[in-house]
Structure formats: C-alpha cells, structure tokens
Amino acid sequence: MFKKILIANRGEIAVRVLRACREMGIRTVGVFSEVDRNALHVRLADEAYPIGPAASRESYLRIDKLLDVATKAGCDALHPGYGFLAENPALPRACEDTGITFIGPPAEAMEAMGSKTAGKQLARRSDVPTVPGTDDPIEKPEEAQSLARTMGYPILLKAIAGGGGKGMRVVPNDAAFPAAWRDAASEAMNAFGDPRVFLEKYLIGPRHIEIQVFADAHGRVVSLGERECSIQRRHQKVIEEAPSPVVTPDLRRRMGEAAVRLTRAGGYVNAGTVEFLVDAELNFYFLEVNTRLQVEHPVTEQVTGLDLVKLQIAIAAGHRLPFAWESITPRGHAMEVRLYAEDPDNNFFPSPGHILSRHAPTGPGIRLDEGVYEGYTVPMEYDPLLSKLIAWGNSREETIARLRRALDEYTITGIRTNVSLFRRILGEPEFLRGEIHTKWLDELLTRPRPPAVAPREGTEEAAVIAAALWHIEQAGRSSLAHPESQVSSRWKLHGRHEQVDRTP
Amino acid sequence: MKFEVHLQSPVGGARTRVVELERTGSVYRVKIDGEAVAADAVQVSPNTVSVLLGGQAFEVHVTPSLNGTIKLQSGPHEFVAELRDPRAWEGRRHGAAELEGRQQIVAPMPGKVIRVLVRAGDSVEAGQGLVVVEAMKMQNEIRSPKTGKVERLQVREGQAVNAGELLCVVS
Numbered sequence: 001m002f003k004k005i006l007i008a009n010r011g012e013i014a015v016r017v018l019r020a021c022r023e024m025g026i027r028t029v030g031v032f033s034e035v036d037r038n039a040l041h042v043r044l045a046d047e048a049y050p051i052g053p054a055a056s057r058e059s060y061l062r063i064d065k066l067l068d069v070a071t072k073a074g075c076d077a078l079h080p081g082y083g084f085l086a087e088n089p090a091l092p093r094a095c096e097d098t099g100i101t102f103i104g105p106p107a108e109a110m111e112a113m114g115s116k117t118a119g120k121q122l123a124r125r126s127d128v129p130t131v132p133g134t135d136d137p138i139e140k141p142e143e144a145q146s147l148a149r150t151m152g153y154p155i156l157l158k159a160i161a162g163g164g165g166k167g168m169r170v171v172p173n174d175a176a177f178p179a180a181w182r183d184a185a186s187e188a189m190n191a192f193g194d195p196r197v198f199l200e201k202y203l204i205g206p207r208h209i210e211i212q213v214f215a216d217a218h219g220r221v222v223s224l225g226e227r228e229c230s231i232q233r234r235h236q237k238v239i240e241e242a243p244s245p246v247v248t249p250d251l252r253r254r255m256g257e258a259a260v261r262l263t264r265a266g267g268y269v270n271a272g273t274v275e276f277l278v279d280a281e282l283n284f285y286f287l288e289v290n291t292r293l294q295v296e297h298p299v300t301e302q303v304t305g306l307d308l309v310k311l312q313i314a315i316a317a318g319h320r321l322p323f324a325w326e327s328i329t330p331r332g333h334a335m336e337v338r339l340y341a342e343d344p345d346n347n348f349f350p351s352p353g354h355i356l357s358r359h360a361p362t363g364p365g366i367r368l369d370e371g372v373y374e375g376y377t378v379p380m381e382y383d384p385l386l387s388k389l390i391a392w393g394n395s396r397e398e399t400i401a402r403l404r405r406a407l408d409e410y411t412i413t414g415i416r417t418n419v420s421l422f423r424r425i426l427g428e429p430e431f432l433r434g435e436i437h438t439k440w441l442d443e444l445l446t447r448p449r450p451p452a453v454a455p456r457e458g459t460e461e462a463a464v465i466a467a468a469l470w471h472i473e474q475a476g477r478s479s480l481a482h483p484e485s486q487v488s489s490r491w492k493l494h495g496r497h498e499q500v501d502r503t504p
Numbered sequence: 505m506k507f508e509v510h511l512q513s514p515v516g517g518a519r520t521r522v523v524e525l526e527r528t529g530s531v532y533r534v535k536i537d538g539e540a541v542a543a544d545a546v547q548v549s550p551n552t553v554s555v556l557l558g559g560q561a562f563e564v565h566v567t568p569s570l571n572g573t574i575k576l577q578s579g580p581h582e583f584v585a586e587l588r589d590p591r592a593w594e595g596r597r598h599g600a601a602e603l604e605g606r607q608q609i610v611a612p613m614p615g616k617v618i619r620v621l622v623r624a625g626d627s628v629e630a631g632q633g634l635v636v637v638e639a640m641k642m643q644n645e646i647r648s649p650k651t652g653k654v655e656r657l658q659v660r661e662g663q664a665v666n667a668g669e670l671l672c673v674v675s
Contacts, residue, residue: 354614354667356567357551377614377666408579413551413567414667423580452514455581458557460516461536461543463576464509466553466564467585468523469532469545470574472505475605 001317002026002077002101006070007041008091009081010060012371012388013295014041017079020309029073031066033059035379040371047073054381060084063094070100077101077316079309083383086292087114103316105270105291113266113289117160117198123286126265128258131277131285133200141181144199148177154202157181159188159195166191170202205437206277208232209244209284211259212300213272214311216321221263223256224300224308225330230436231425233348238418238441239425240296241335242303245396245434246282249329255284262286271297271312277438295338295388298369302334302392333399334392337407339370341384343416352378356414361406365392365399378415386417396434400426424449510586522590568612606675607649611665615639624657628674635659635671648674 004027007014014030018041021028030045035054042048049069052059059065061084070078078100080086089107096102104110113119123130132151137160138144148155148171157180159167167188169180181197189195212224228244229237247255259274266289273294275287297308315321342348358374370387378384389410391403404426407419425431428444506524524535525545534543544556548563555562567575576583619636622628633645634654656673659665 356667357549357565359552411552411563411565411577413565413575413577420580453580454515455578456560458560459562459578459581460511460513460521460583461541462555462557462562463564463578463581463583463585464511464521464523464536465525465534465543465545465555465557466562466566467509467574467576467587468505468507468525469547469553470551470566471507471587472525473547 002313004029004046004073004075004077005103005313006031006066006073006075006078006100007045007081008060008066008078009084009086010036010039010041010371010382012369012385013081013083013293014039015044015371016369017081017309018044020307020313021079023307024310024313026313029069029075031060031069033381035381038376040373040376049073054379056084056382063091066091067094067098067100071098075100077103077313079103079312080292082292082295087290089114101316103270103312104293105268105272109266109268110291113262113268113272114291116158116288119289120286122266123262126261128262128286129284131200131203131287134198137196137198139196141178144181144197145174145177148199149174151199151201154204156200156202157184157197158200159184159192159197161188161192161194161196167197203277203279203285205439206279206285207244207246207436208237208275208287208438209247209255209278210273210275210290210294211255212294212297212308213259213263213268213274214308214315214321215263215268215270215272216315217269217318218320219264220321221260221268222321222323223260223328224304224306225328226252226255227294227296227299228436229296230438231431231441232438233441233445235438237296237338239335239337239422240299241333241396241399242299243330243333246278248282251282251284252329258284258286262289270315271308295385296336298367298388298390299334299336299392302367302390303330303332304328305331332392332394333396334390335396335399335403336388336390337403337422338385339387339389339410339422340418341378341386341415342418344418344421345416348418350380350384351416352380352384353415354378355412357411358413359409359411360387361389361409363406363409365402366390366406367392386412400432506590508588508590510588512584513582515581516583606655606673607652608673609634609646609648609671611637611646611667611669611671612644613637613639613667615644615665617659617661617663617665617671618643620657620659620661621645622654622657622672624654624672626654628652628654634674637665637671646671650674 005021006029007017018028027046030041030048031051032042033054051065078095085091089110092102092107120130153173155171157169167184169184171177171180184197185195207230209226209228211226215221226244226247227240227242229240231239271293273290276284277287278284341351343351354377360368367390372386391399393399393402509521512518522537525532534541542558546554548554551566553564562578565577573584573586615637618638621633628648630651632648634648635646637644652674655675658670
C-alpha cells in the first residue's frame with residue numbers, strides 16, 4: 001500500500017480524499033494556491049505546499065509544479081479528485097514518467113473513453129445503445145439536413161469539441177435547420193476553435209441516469225448501480241439520488257451489463273461513470289463516460305456501504321476488487337444536494353465572501369462533505385461549491401424528509417447560498433412523485449415562484465428583538481475590545497459579571 | 505435601550521416597530537410598540553439570537569450589510585432592518601441614525617482599503633466619509649455614525665481587510 005499521497009485538488013473533494021487516506025493510515029500532502037492558504041484541506045493535511053498564484057492555470061493545473069511537490073515530499077501516489085486535471089491524460093503520463101502512481105485510469109483508457117465521439121464509437125462496438133445520430137462530423141450543411149429529415153425532428157446539433165452546452169442547438173423542424181446549423185458552428189468555433197458539428201436525435205424529456213463502474217487491474221469489472229441526476233440547471237447537476245425512482249431491477253441489470261461491457265472494451269481501470277439518457281419508455285442510450293470520481297459519488301456510497309475513494313486507492317495499489325458479484329442491489333435511498341455560494345434571487349450569481357457564522361446539520365441519516373468552516377472566506381477564483389449535503393433513509397420519502405429537516409438546520413450567514421432553491425424543489429409535487437427529466441428544473445425556474453409562505457406568528461417580533469439585542473451586544477463587545485476598558489484578567493471579568501448578574 | 509426598527513420583508517412589506525430592551529440581571533425585559541411581551545432572548549453565537557416568545561422558539565441570524573442595514577433570517581424568512589435610536593434623532597445627518605458613545609467602525613465585507621479620508625485626531629461630522637473600501641469591484645464609502653473625533657485609525661491605504669475587521673474608532 002502507498003505511504004504518502006499527493007492530493008492534486010482543493011475544496012471539499014480534497015478533504016474527502018484526505019479523509020479516506022487518513023482512515024487507511026496513509027500520509028497526505030496538500031497543495032494550495034495563494035488564496036487557499038486558509039482552506040480546510042490545507043488545515044487537515046499532514047503536509048501542505050504552495051503551488052503558485054490564485055489563477056488555476058498557474059497553480060492547480062500545473063502538472064510540473066504538482067509533480068515537483070510530490071517528488072520533494074516523497075509521495076508514491078497522486079489523487080486528482082474531480083475537475084482540474086482529473087480527466088487530462090497528460091497527468092497520468094507525467095506521473096508514470098516520474099514513477100508516481102496515478103490513482104485513476106491509464107492515459108490510454110482516458111483517451112479511448114473520455115471524448116464524446118470516441119466513447120460513442122466504443123459504445124457501438126461493444127453493443128451499447130446510443131442515441132441515433134452520426135458519429136462523425138458532417139461537413140456539408142445540405143448533407144446534414146437531408147440526414148436530419150430521415151432521422152426525424154427534433155434534432156440536436158452538437159459541437160465535436162463540445163461541453164457545457166456550447167455549440168449545441170435543438171432544431172424543432174426542417175425550416176429551422178439552416179439557421180441552427182450556422183449558429184451552432186459559429187458558437188463552436190468561438191468556444192473551442194473547432195466549428196465541426198454532428199447530429200443526434202433529440203429525446204424529449206429524457207432522464208439522466210448514470211452507472212458507477214469499478215475495474216481492477218486484473219480484468220474484473222463491476223457495476224455499483226445507478227444514480228439519477230436529472231435535476232440539472234443549465235446542464236449542471238444540482239440534485240442526485242440513488243436508486244433512481246424509475247429503474248427496475250431488470251433495467252438496473254441491463255444498464256449495469258452495458259456499462260461493464262463498455263468499460264471492459266475500453267481497457268479501463270479504476271472508478272468510472274457511464275452516463276445514459278433514459279426516455280419515457282425506459283429505453284437507455286449511452287451519453288458519455290466520465291473517467292474520474294464523480295462529485296455525486298457519496299449517494300452510491302450511502303446505498304452500497306462502500307467507500308469509493310478507498311476502493312480507488314486499493315485498485316491503484318494493484319489490489320483486486322473484493323466482491324463476489326457483477327452488480328449490486330442498492331439498500332435504502334440516498335439523495336445529495338449541492339450547496340453553492342450563489343444567489344438564487346439574483347440569477348444564481350456567485351456570492352463568495354466571508355462566512356460569519358455557520359451551523360451544520362447532523363443527526364440520523366445526514367452526511368455533509370464540505371470544505372468550508374465558520375470564519376472562512378470563500379474565494380472568488382474557483383467553483384463556488386460549499387458543501388454537499390447527503391441524506392439517506394429506508395425510502396425515498398424518508399430521505400427527502402431528512403434532507404428537508406437538515407436544510408432547515410443548515411444556516412450560514414455572511415454569504416448567500418442556494419438553500420432556498422432546494423426548499424422549493426423538495427416541495428414540488430412532480431419531484432416528490434419522481435416525475436423529473438433533465439429540463440425539469442430549467443422549466444420550473446421559468447414558472448412564477450409560489451407566493452412566499454407567511455411566517456408563523458411571532459417571527460417578526462422575534463426578528464425585531466434579535467436585531468436590538470444583537471446591536472446592544474455588538475456595542476458591548478466593541479467597548480470590551482478597546483484596551484482602555486479591557487479587564488486584564490478573565491477571572492476579574494467573571495467576578496464583575498457575578499456581582500452584576502444576580503440571577504444565574 | 506429603545507430602538508425604532510424599520511423592517512422590509514417580501515410578505516409583510518415595509519413597517520416600523522419600536523422595541524425596548526431593558527436589562528434586569530442576566531435577562532432582558534422586552535416591550536414592543538409600548539407593550540410588554542414575554543420574551544427571552546439570548547445571543548447564542550456572535551450572529552445568532554435565540555428568542556423564546558411565550559414559549560414559541562425562534563432562531564434569528566443577523567448579518568450586517570454594507571449600506572448600514574442588517575439582514576435578519578429566521579428559517580426561510582428574511583427581513584431587512586434598519587435600526588434607529590430615537591434619542592439620537594435631533595443630531596442625525598443624511599438620514600442616518602446617530603449613535604452614542606465610542607463607536608467602532610468595522611469593514612462590513614472583505615475588501616481592500618483604497619482611500620483613507622481622515623487622520624487620527626480629526627473632528628468628524630455624522631455621515632462624513634472615513635474610509636473607502638473596495639469590495640467585488642465596488643467602492644464603498646464607510647461613514648461616521650456620529651459627530652465626534654477620530655480616536656484611532658487602524659488601517660492604511662492598500663491594506664486588505666476582512667469582514668468585521670476594525671477600521672477606526674470614533675469617540
């Protein structure tokens with residue numbers, strides 16, 4: 001087993017990886033940019049080293065600096081977390097050259113499965129259903145349009161180099177095709193420097209359901225079941241759950257087998273996620289492979305009882321997968337919400353800043369994976385993910401009730417968060433019935449907001465009293481903080497209070 | 505102490521409540537709009553006040569903002585409040601309440617001090633600018649809450665400050 005691991009990331013995922021290492025008795029080395037000296041992952045790591053300025057391309061994206069720290073600190077392995085360099089094949093290559101084990105898939109498997117078109121070709125070859133469409137870019141718009149006619153509208157145009165919804169256009173009918181083609185190509189050119197576009201059948205109201213797979217270096221591949229991630233805002237997941245409310249044991253088995261076939265065909269090792277779109281008739285279509293640990297991995301951990309980060313480390317160390325099965329049956333239900341420092345009342349504008357106070361929810365069935373603390377200043381340079389709040393219970397209903405209870409307990413002041421968004425979603429009848437799809441949240445947010453619930457009697461009075469009391473105490477603290485009025489000894493201060501405060 | 509609290513909330517609209525807190529021993533006696541209420545209020549952490557109103561439990565989180573108002577959050581409910589001390593009404597300038605006693609002026613949010621407008625020992629009017637703090641690309645003039653003298657200046661130009669950090673003291 002490894003002795004010391006470099007965690008090439010920041011924020012909650014760096015903390016998550018660090019915790020797994022600590023439980024395994026492995027020493028941890030953290031890295032930080034100039035604005036991250038106070039970050040939780042730096043405070044918790046056994047060792048931590050600076051790697052440069054705030055801009056991530058000068059720090060967290062610098063392979064040379066990361067490997068320099070890893071070498072000097074004597075690390076024998078590196079965990080990339082998610083984001084940053086996690087899906088860049090140059091990192092595992094550089095690790096190999098330096099003699100450090102990369103905790104993740106080999107560079108070749110990343111390349112064979114990571115890109116959208118390569119993944120799709122692999123899926124076709126391994127008999128995994130894909131969304132009807134073209135694998136290859138089409139040069140001539142006329143040729144593309146006649147193909148669109150034979151496939152039937154609506155059609156989706158996608159950039160070859162795409163991601164994040166850029167260079168993507170839904171074409172509702174034949175008349176709209178030429179304009180949509182021009183827009184998609186020019187947007188793709190602007191965003192990626194590559195105007196090439198391909199066609200796909202556009203599914204109406206699909207669900208996003210993904211399969212967590214694990215492969216060891218000895219040829220064994222297993223599925224750990226599905227996660228439903230249909231609650232997305234502009235292609236970004238905001239709530240994930242396992243199991244999916246619509247996946248039957250038979251569908252789980254078929255999706256799991258398809259994902260395992262694909263993973264095996266790609267020569268993949270370590271943790272990966274095979275994403276599918278699922279239509280109303282429960283047909284599933286391959287979407288893409290994520291060649292890393294996912295943000296939403298905790299929901300799988302809660303329903304399988306497995307620690308996925310520890311499994312990743314064990315597999316990287318050459319261990320065999322310790323399971324007797326090819327796929328598993330989830331136990332209970334788990335759901336995760338992504339709490340961001342952003343203002344839902346102001347178009348989800350990022351709201352970094354100083355956390356004045358914070359109360360974290362605890363109690364039965366609650367897990368909080370986070371990288372923040374009271375007094376911490378959320379930097380404006382990075383993704384404003386604060387915490388992942390995960391609830392689990394015996395049923396979907398119990399899990400949602402726990403999540404709502406935990407959201408009520410969770411308070412954070414000084415910055416704005418998207419907690420109110422989750423309060424709203426978790427009260428929507430369609431969500432409670434599990435009738436969701438990837439556009440559901442975007443549609444919900446265009447509807448007028450339900451009228452604010454009138455606060456319970458006394459809330460306003462309590463608020464007014466709190467404001468006055470806070471003001472008085474604030475003034476009291478100010479005079480105490482001033483040297484002239486400060487009492488030299490805490491005992492003297494206590495004595496004075498005793499004399500003043502007769503009633504304890 | 506007696507305060508006029510100007511409240512703004514999505515449900516209740518704008519309104520003014522008068523609250524009086526009088527300390528007796530370790531507890532406060534509370535009056536709202538002149539009427540005594542059975543309230544037990546405790547500051548449980550620097551920004552959190554627990555209020556028992558006739559046994560009904562409330563928790564209120566208090567966040568000061570840049571423009572001098574404070575945000576009050578209780579569960580999903582939010583109020584924006586402005587506190588005024590009626591005793592200081594005559595002396596107030598620029599519509600702001602004037603406070604009594606030595607006042608600590610703190611940075612309302614993290615940022616950078618880009619200008620210091622006064623020197624220690626200067627006499628200042630209520631509402632007069634003391635320090636300009638730049639936060640999230642916006643310049644905010646921090647003003648004196650009272651007429652008095654700048655007793656201490658804790659920051660210099662170019663210095664980065666955290667929310668709550670002392671800028672100066674006006675007495």
